[in-house]
Amino acid sequence: MAQSDVTLELAGVSKSFDEFAAVSDLSLQVRRGRIFGLLGPNGAGKTTTIRMIVGITTPDAGRISLFGRPLTPELRDRIGYLPEERGLYKKMKVGEQLRFFGALKGLDGRAAARATDHWLERMQLSDWQTKKTDELSKGMQQKVQFVAAVLHDPDLLILDEPFSGLDPVSTETLRNAILELQAAGKTIILSTHLMEQAEKLCADICLISRARKVLGGSLREVKRGYGRNLIALRAEGGDGVLADSALVAAVKRHSDEAEVELAPGADAQELLRRLVAAGATVNRFEQIEPSLNDIFIERVSATS
Amino acid sequence: MSRLLAIIKREYVQRVRARMFVVATVLGPLIMLAFAVVPALIFSFNAGGPLRVAVLDETGRLYARVRDALQNGADEAAERGAAQPAGGAGARPAGGGAADFVVSPVVLPSGRAAEEAKAELDELVRRGTFDAYLVLPRDVLATGRAEMYVRNLGDEFTVRQVQERLGAALRDERLAAEGIDPARVRAAGGRVTLSARKIGAGGAAAGAGRGSFGLAFGIGFFIYLTILLYGQVILGAVVEEKATRLSELLFSAVKPFTLMMGKLLGVSLVALTQFAIWAGAFLLVTLYGAGALAAGRISLPPVAPSVVVYACLFFLMGYFLYATIYLLLGAMVQTAQEGGQLALPVVFMLVMSLYLAVPVIRSPTSPFAVWVSLVPFSAPITMVARIVAEPPPAWQIALSLAVGYGTVALLVWLAARVYRVGMLMYGKRASLPEVVRWARRG
Numbered sequence: 001m002a003q004s005d006v007t008l009e010l011a012g013v014s015k016s017f018d019e020f021a022a023v024s025d026l027s028l029q030v031r032r033g034r035i036f037g038l039l040g041p042n043g044a045g046k047t048t049t050i051r052m053i054v055g056i057t058t059p060d061a062g063r064i065s066l067f068g069r070p071l072t073p074e075l076r077d078r079i080g081y082l083p084e085e086r087g088l089y090k091k092m093k094v095g096e097q098l099r100f101f102g103a104l105k106g107l108d109g110r111a112a113a114r115a116t117d118h119w120l121e122r123m124q125l126s127d128w129q130t131k132k133t134d135e136l137s138k139g140m141q142q143k144v145q146f147v148a149a150v151l152h153d154p155d156l157l158i159l160d161e162p163f164s165g166l167d168p169v170s171t172e173t174l175r176n177a178i179l180e181l182q183a184a185g186k187t188i189i190l191s192t193h194l195m196e197q198a199e200k201l202c203a204d205i206c207l208i209s210r211a212r213k214v215l216g217g218s219l220r221e222v223k224r225g226y227g228r229n230l231i232a233l234r235a236e237g238g239d240g241v242l243a244d245s246a247l248v249a250a251v252k253r254h255s256d257e258a259e260v261e262l263a264p265g266a267d268a269q270e271l272l273r274r275l276v277a278a279g280a281t282v283n284r285f286e287q288i289e290p291s292l293n294d295i296f297i298e299r300v301s302a303t304s
Numbered sequence: 305m306s307r308l309l310a311i312i313k314r315e316y317v318q319r320v321r322a323r324m325f326v327v328a329t330v331l332g333p334l335i336m337l338a339f340a341v342v343p344a345l346i347f348s349f350n351a352g353g354p355l356r357v358a359v360l361d362e363t364g365r366l367y368a369r370v371r372d373a374l375q376n377g378a379d380e381a382a383e384r385g386a387a388q389p390a391g392g393a394g395a396r397p398a399g400g401g402a403a404d405f406v407v408s409p410v411v412l413p414s415g416r417a418a419e420e421a422k423a424e425l426d427e428l429v430r431r432g433t434f435d436a437y438l439v440l441p442r443d444v445l446a447t448g449r450a451e452m453y454v455r456n457l458g459d460e461f462t463v464r465q466v467q468e469r470l471g472a473a474l475r476d477e478r479l480a481a482e483g484i485d486p487a488r489v490r491a492a493g494g495r496v497t498l499s500a501r502k503i504g505a506g507g508a509a510a511g512a513g514r515g516s517f518g519l520a521f522g523i524g525f526f527i528y529l530t531i532l533l534y535g536q537v538i539l540g541a542v543v544e545e546k547a548t549r550l551s552e553l554l555f556s557a558v559k560p561f562t563l564m565m566g567k568l569l570g571v572s573l574v575a576l577t578q579f580a581i582w583a584g585a586f587l588l589v590t591l592y593g594a595g596a597l598a599a600g601r602i603s604l605p606p607v608a609p610s611v612v613v614y615a616c617l618f619f620l621m622g623y624f625l626y627a628t629i630y631l632l633l634g635a636m637v638q639t640a641q642e643g644g645q646l647a648l649p650v651v652f653m654l655v656m657s658l659y660l661a662v663p664v665i666r667s668p669t670s671p672f673a674v675w676v677s678l679v680p681f682s683a684p685i686t687m688v689a690r691i692v693a694e695p696p697p698a699w700q701i702a703l704s705l706a707v708g709y710g711t712v713a714l715l716v717w718l719a720a721r722v723y724r725v726g727m728l729m730y731g732k733r734a735s736l737p738e739v740v741r742w743a744r745r746g
Binding site for chain 1: 310318322544549554556558
């Protein structure tokens with residue numbers, strides 16, 4: 001992987017609060033233009049990791065580099081951050097508030113105003129520009145918070161549980177916005193404990209549990225490497241083949257289907273050939289990938 | 305820098321535009337005026353009209369004097385230049401248009417016993433024909449003892465007033481008996497006007513410094529007022545991001561120190577604006593509205609320019625000293641109310657240093673005065689008191705300023721450290737050991 005492809009790199013990063021280790025020896029690489037899933041149960045250390053990336057806290061040990069350079073306040077301006085801890089100034093008008101956040105990220109007045117107009121329109125909130133924030137529904141406020149994160153056109157966008165509490169329509173709007181940013185070449189880190197969302201969006205993942213990384217890589221690799229070689233089989237006959245312990249490790253029978261676990265080193269195609277050769281009628285033969293959720297649960301329960 | 309300005313601007317604009325600010329700015333002086341004037345008005349307000357008094361004069365020659373003294377007592381007191389009893393002070397028009405007392409004689413038919421008359425008077429008072437009656441015994445001039453019977457004994461003011469005026473009447477009567485004209489005695493008792501002049505460093509005797517105490521106390525009171533009004537606002541502003549759960553987003557964009565200072569300066573500018581509006585309004589009123597009235601009464605003592613500079617320096621020092629304490633408290637707590645409770649000792653300190661100004665101004669060169677004017681928490685008030693009373697050596701002023709502003713810097717530094725950690729903690733107040741740990745960790 002060429003260096004220029006890496007937006008963010010953490011190498012051996014650790015952070016403790018008093019006796020408690022929040023993150024220990026974490027290394028990961030986030031590639032440019034991809035959506036990276038930072039996954040883990042509550043309290044695993046996701047938020048601490050993000051806080052170190054955005055510069056709210058500093059690591060006790062290890063190195064964080066952004067765009068190939070050590071983290072500096074100037075570089076931090078190229079990060080957009082939607083914290084899990086959501087908040088807005090309640091008595092401030094939406095547009096005014098966003099322009100203020102833009103200014104804090106180094107935008108001048110005109111640029112902040114332009115970006116605010118653009119994004120409010122994109123989020124279908126233009127009519128609310130001059131309304132006070134506490135007049136907005138919770139979902140709308142969440143969209144405003146998202147706008148606050150992307151207003152200054154960051155190259156790296158960090159979203160901490162962006163979908164929590166959103167209705168399906170808003171979820172879809174937000175999802176599309178994220179995908180659009182990715183298409184425009186932005187790098188996105190998605191921190192979540194909702195595996196379904198992560199599975200749909202992320203190209204790469206890093207699973208942390210109890211302050212440590214337990215799994216990482218592209219989603220495809222992870223699943224392949226983690227595959228228990230399961231096959232969903234609906235067939236008549238061929239029972240003799242399934243009994244071959246060199247090929248099949250276990251068979252779990254459901255009503256009319258069986259879940260076949262291949263023996264270590266066995267090839268699925270070989271099994272299919274043998275079944276057909278044995279005269280079995282194969283109606284369904286599908287290599288099942290474990291869902292991210294399954295992997296998550298298994299790995300997390302293994303560490304605790 | 306532009307981010308600090310953005311934070312200051314937001315803080316300022318949001319607060320000045322708020323309805324509360326407008327209301328407080330308009331109503332503030334009115335409320336203060338009301339606090340000053342209304343009690344006096346209420347005290348002087350005699351709801352029941354003049355007190356109807358019957359006088360039973362057993363001496364047979366005092367009645368006229370007593371009646372005059374009671375009915376015109378105010379005039380006489382003014383003429384005498386003596387202090388007024390509390391009950392008589394207030395908004396009564398000069399010249400005593402409305403009498404405090406209506407006095408009637410009790411004619412004692414010869415042969416009737418005084419006791420009998422008293423029983424009758426008791427009944428009259430009870431029925432409401434009179435409010436009170438006065439008994440002047442035969443030997444009143446010798447003993448100085450008289451009796452008053454009142455339906456309402458709770459009205460202590462009136463009893464004291466009667467006592468005072470009766471005393472004057474008896475004195476005049478005694479003087480007359482000695483053949484001395486009471487008016488001449490009154491003239492001889494005229495007040496002395498002592499005009500004190502200050503000997504300054506240049507040796508020039510001038511009228512300056514008359515208002516010294518007022519100035520020192522005024523600055524002290526001004527700091528007190530500002531902190532009282534704005535300490536809680538600073539607390540609220542600092543806690544605001546905690547309450548709105550915004551600190552995380554803001555801290556990812558600016559340093560906690562920048563945010564904190566922006567808030568402190570923003571609120572301070574709001575305070576400045578409010579005071580400027582009040583000062584402007586006051587000037588306008590004095591110049592146009594009540595110009596004539598004020599010109600006669602209020603004359604500010606002439607103040608040296610250096611004193612003005614020092615006063616400003618010490619005011620700012622005092623303001624920021626106490627403001628940063630509120631800042632620190634805000635960083636520690638979860639809600640402004642909680643911070644307000646923690647701030648009580650701070651307010652106490654402020655009041656104490658206001659009182660300290662009194663012994664300091666009486667002996668400005670005593671070791672006590674030197675020490676308290678170097679302690680940062682009392683210096684803003686006591687050092688100014690010393691400067692106007694008797695200028696201390698320059699090095700002491702410089703040291704006091706250095707220590708004071710140094711303390712401010714130290715408190716800001718401490719607050720920033722606590723703020724950085726404290727703002728990301730939700731749900732509980734930081735304990736003192738925690739604060740110390742956060743400050744050390746950095």
